[in-house]
Amino acid sequence: MKFGVIVFPGSNCDHDAYHVISKHVGQPVDFIWHRDTDLSTYDAVIIPGGFSYGDYLRAGALARFSPVMNSVKEFAAKGNLVLGICNGFQILCEAGLLPGALIRNRELHFICDYVNVRVQDTNTPFTHDLKTGSVLRMPIAHAEGNYVCDDATLAELQREQRIIFRYCDLNGQISDNANPNGSRDNIAGICSRERNVLGLMPHPERACEDLLGSSDGRELFRSLAGALAAAA
Amino acid sequence: MKAKVYVTLKPSVLDPQGKAIKHAVELLGFNAVSDIRKGKYFEIAIDGSRSADDARADAEKLARDVLSNPIIEDFRVEIEQ
Numbered sequence: 001m002k003f004g005v006i007v008f009p010g011s012n013c014d015h016d017a018y019h020v021i022s023k024h025v026g027q028p029v030d031f032i033w034h035r036d037t038d039l040s041t042y043d044a045v046i047i048p049g050g051f052s053y054g055d056y057l058r059a060g061a062l063a064r065f066s067p068v069m070n071s072v073k074e075f076a077a078k079g080n081l082v083l084g085i086c087n088g089f090q091i092l093c094e095a096g097l098l099p100g101a102l103i104r105n106r107e108l109h110f111i112c113d114y115v116n117v118r119v120q121d122t123n124t125p126f127t128h129d130l131k132t133g134s135v136l137r138m139p140i141a142h143a144e145g146n147y148v149c150d151d152a153t154l155a156e157l158q159r160e161q162r163i164i165f166r167y168c169d170l171n172g173q174i175s176d177n178a179n180p181n182g183s184r185d186n187i188a189g190i191c192s193r194e195r196n197v198l199g200l201m202p203h204p205e206r207a208c209e210d211l212l213g214s215s216d217g218r219e220l221f222r223s224l225a226g227a228l229a230a231a232a
Numbered sequence: 233m234k235a236k237v238y239v240t241l242k243p244s245v246l247d248p249q250g251k252a253i254k255h256a257v258e259l260l261g262f263n264a265v266s267d268i269r270k271g272k273y274f275e276i277a278i279d280g281s282r283s284a285d286d287a288r289a290d291a292e293k294l295a296r297d298v299l300s301n302p303i304i305e306d307f308r309v310e311i312e313q
Contacts, residue, residue, distance in 0.1 A: 058301055065298075094301065101303040108248045148245060148304060182246065 013049035034066035044081040047088030060090030089199030100149035106182025125227030138202035147183035165189035235291035240271040
């Protein structure tokens with residue numbers, strides 16, 4: 001199984017994702033420059049965090065027009081796995097691969113902190129090894145992580161159980177106090193209708209080593225690798 | 233020819249930056265200001281050989297596809313000959 005990490009001008013978590021795939025998942029991984037368009041040799045693609053195009057216009061808005069994104073759309077349409085982390089989530093929303101949008105945090109601050117998220121649904125290739133209701137501790141680092149969508153979209157996400165992670169307290173309770181950025185319904189991560197595209201604001205790739213404060217993110221990558229192995 | 237594009241947050245979308253600006257304005261004593269919403273403004277130079285209608289169509293397509301995110305924003309286009 002082979003992973004690709006897409007690199008835009010301004011991506012800055014690309015090496016973290018690469019490190020986790022090579023060291024903790026133990027699988028081959030390439031960097032994919034945003035002008036490349038051939039994804040045919042990959043089984044999963046990660047759109048990493050960072051500030052693609054300096055967040056000019058809107059976070060993720062300009063990355064959507066990079067040549068690689070047409071290939072990512074085709075890649076996803078074939079059912080392949082796409083994981084968007086932080087800026088990657090913003091890009092997936094701007095590109096229309098996930099519904100909704102991420103706007104400025106409720107309190108305006110750039111937030112760099114650990115948060116708790118509840119695993120809301122395990123019926124995805126990214127979460128099938130996790131337990132529904134379990135709490136993961138992962139860092140966030142964003143100014144635009146406030147998830148918004150209209151009522152119809154929220155109802156659809158709920159009905160189709162596509163809300164995968166929600167901000168919660170230590171005990172897994174969902175509350176406004178546990179919501180760092182004002183996201184609607186405490187949404188921290190959602191998946192596509194076909195469940196093969198996942199976007200989330202917290203950084204699982206920065207939570208894979210106890211030395212760095214948490215290794216809870218490893219379970220997500222273990223799930224992902226397990227799903228690919230089972231499909232092979 | 234110049235196209236002016238105004239991009240504004242939809243009324244239903246929270247605007248924390250606008251709120252912060254309003255707070256500063258209140259500190260200056262402008263108590264009659266009841267609300268401030270922040271938006272974006274673009275000036276687009278368009279080749280003079282295009283008709284005003286075509287230039288408007290160009291600018292509207294740009295505004296819809298690139299300059300705004302229709303999920304959270306509205307836009308308005310003005311053409312200046």
